[in-house]
Structures are given as C-alpha cells and as structure tokens.
Amino acid sequence: MNIIRTVRSVAFSSIPNRTLSTTRSLSTPSAQYTAFEVNDKTGIATLTLNRPPVNSLNLELLTEMRNCLKDAETNKCKGLIITSSSNSVFTAGLDLLEMYQPQDERVKSFWTALQSMWMELYGSKIPTAAAINGHAPAGGCLIATACEYRVMLPNFTIGLNETLIGIVAPKWFVSAFLNVVPRRVAEQAITQGKLFTTAEAHNVGLVDDVVNTKEEAIAKCEQFIGSFKNVNPYARALTKQQFRIKELQELEQQREKDLQIFLGLIMQPSVQKAMGIYLEGLKKKSKKQ
Numbered sequence: 001m002n003i004i005r006t007v008r009s010v011a012f013s014s015i016p017n018r019t020l021s022t023t024r025s026l027s028t029p030s031a032q033y034t035a036f037e038v039n040d041k042t043g044i045a046t047l048t049l050n051r052p053p054v055n056s057l058n059l060e061l062l063t064e065m066r067n068c069l070k071d072a073e074t075n076k077c078k079g080l081i082i083t084s085s086s087n088s089v090f091t092a093g094l095d096l097l098e099m100y101q102p103q104d105e106r107v108k109s110f111w112t113a114l115q116s117m118w119m120e121l122y123g124s125k126i127p128t129a130a131a132i133n134g135h136a137p138a139g140g141c142l143i144a145t146a147c148e149y150r151v152m153l154p155n156f157t158i159g160l161n162e163t164l165i166g167i168v169a170p171k172w173f174v175s176a177f178l179n180v181v182p183r184r185v186a187e188q189a190i191t192q193g194k195l196f197t198t199a200e201a202h203n204v205g206l207v208d209d210v211v212n213t214k215e216e217a218i219a220k221c222e223q224f225i226g227s228f229k230n231v232n233p234y235a236r237a238l239t240k241q242q243f244r245i246k247e248l249q250e251l252e253q254q255r256e257k258d259l260q261i262f263l264g265l266i267m268q269p270s271v272q273k274a275m276g277i278y279l280e281g282l283k284k285k286s287k288k289q
C-alpha cells in the first residue's frame with residue numbers, strides 16, 4: 001500500500017484529537033486555515049476547513065484549499081473528504097469582506113484563487129466527497145456540488161442564495177448545481193436564492209445521504225470512496241473527466257472574461273450597497289445572539 005507522506009496540516013484546538021493512530025498529519029507553517037490529514041491505512045485524505053467563526057472563504061483559505069487538493073492528487077490518495085472544524089457551519093461561502101469595498105489587486109487575486117480552487121476540485125482525478133456538518137450557503141454549496149458525493153447533518157441549510165444578497169451566481173456555480181438537481185428545481189431555487197433545509201436538500205437530490213453525526217458523515221464518505229476499490233483509477237478518472245470537461249474547459253477559456261464580469265458586477269454601486277446592507281444585517285444578528 002502507498003503510504004502517504006507529504007501532508008499539510010495545522011495544529012488547532014477546535015478539532016478534537018483523532019483517536020485513529022494511522023492518521024498522519026504534518027505541520028507546515030504556511031497552513032493557517034486548513035488541516036490536511038491522510039489516513040495511512042485507507043489512503044484517504046481529509047481536508048478540514050478551519051477559519052472561525054464561519055469558514056468564510058478568503059484569498060488565503062482558497063489558496064490553501066487548492067494546495068491541499070493538489071497534494072492529495074500528487075500523492076495518489078485514494079480519495080478526498082472535505083469537512084469543517086465547526087459544529088454549525090460547513091462554510092458560509094465567499095468572504096463578503098473580500099468583495100465589499102475591495103482593493104483592486106486583492107479582489108482580482110481572490111477571484112482567481114476561487115476559480116483555481118474550483119477547477120482543481122471539480123476536475124480532481126480522485127474520488128471527492130463532502131461531509132457537510134453545518135450550513136453551506138453559496139460558495140459552501142459550490143464546494144459541495146463540486147464533489148462527487150455529499151452527506152449532510154440534519155437541521156442545516158444549503159443552496160445558492162446569491163440573488164438574496166443582490167449578486168448573481170456565476171454560470172459555473174450553476175452548472176455544478178445542475179449536475180445534481182433537476183433543471184426546473186435548480187432554476188426556481190437559484191432565482192429565489194433558496195436555501196434548502198437538510199431534509200429538503202435530500203429530497204431533491206442535492207445531498208445523497210443524511211446522518212446524525214460528523215463521524216457517521218466521514219464514515220459514509222469513506223464508504224463512497226471505498227466503492228471504487230475494484231475500479232481502475234485511470235479508467236475512473238478519464239470517465240469522470242468526460243462528465244466534467246465541458247464546464248472545466250469553458251471556465252479555463254473564459255477565465256479573464258469571468259474575472260472582468262465579476263469585477264464589473266461587484267463594483268456597481270447598487271451591488272456594493274446591497275452587500276453593505278446584508279453584512280450589516282449579519283453583524284446585527286450576530287450581536288443579538
């Protein structure tokens with residue numbers, strides 16, 4: 001069996017120590033918001049998002065995620081599981097502070113990092129699974145739908161709620177959503193900015209399974225990844241590619257245009273105003289709790 005040696009991780013207190021003695025995690029100083037562990041026995045990598053309070057996806061987190069995804073593939077891991085160190089939020093999606101009153105160079109790097117991370121995840125050669133142990137709005141849903149399998153804990157929400165913030169879900173957000181949800185359900189939900197409860201998401205096929213604990217969710221993901229054990233990885237990867245190449249090529253060819261559309265939209269005064277009001281509302285709600 002391949003023993004994986006190159007892994008990234010950070011030591012942080014919010015994640016309880018794993019009892020699994022075969023899980024290997026090495027610290028690298030550059031990993032600030034993620035833990036990356038590989039189980040030596042199963043060869044499965046787990047990427048844990050750890051940017052309290054809500055794992056909002058900023059430039060640094062997106063860059064770390066991409067590096068971990070690359071490591072998992074380079075080291076020929078058997079599969080990759082994405083989960084969160086929080087008990088209530090998988091990820092709150094893109095960090096709104098990256099897009100609200102942004103600095104020119106940073107916001108460009110931010111969007112480029114998001115594109116790169118998504119292409120790496122969506123196009124990953126190895127099996128990918130999301131253990132959604134908390135809310136997954138917008139960018140959180142994007143990460144989940146980029147994976148091949150999703151399992152979610154009860155009483156959380158998931159969906160593309162961009163229109164409610166006054167922004168637009170880009171085409172590649174929508175196309176990944178359309179892979180898992182019927183077109184009519186998708187159109188209605190995304191235009192309404194609907195966040196599905198776990199039960200609703202399961203009902204429409206946005207998530208594949210519902211379990212009660214994070215441990216069960218990880219076990220389900222491992223089971224999914226294990227289901228490929230008798231399949232030739234090369235044949236599997238090429239077959240997966242056939243399903244996903246169109247969206248990947250589209251974004252690859254249109255990266256600059258996509259960036260310019262993004263910048264043009266978020267820099268509109270009305271969009272900045274809507275985002276400001278939304279952020280204010282989040283902060284007020286947070287203070288009341």
Ligand SMILES: CCCCCCCCCCCCC/C=C/C(=O)SCCNC(=O)CCNC(=O)[C@H](O)C(C)(C)COP(=O)(O)OP(=O)(O)OC[C@H]1O[C@@H](n2cnc3c(N)ncnc32)[C@H](O)[C@@H]1OP(=O)(O)O
Binds near residue numbers: 167282
């Ligand atoms: C013509 C065609 C054109 C096409 C053009 C396309 C162009 C592209 C346009 C742009 C596309 C952008 C796509 C955007 C994607 C996104 O992901 S946007 C982000 C969407 N996310 C949300 O709406 C989630 C907001 N957050 C919440 O609902 C809640 O926080 C939660 C996730 C349900 C968790 O709740 P709770 O645990 O109660 O935490 P809170 O108290 O609410 O929050 C704690 C603090 O965190 C701050 N915060 C929350 N979410 C974010 C966030 N996404 N970004 C930044 N900050 C966030 C919140 O304000 C609190 O802060 P403090 O008050 O300072 O503690």
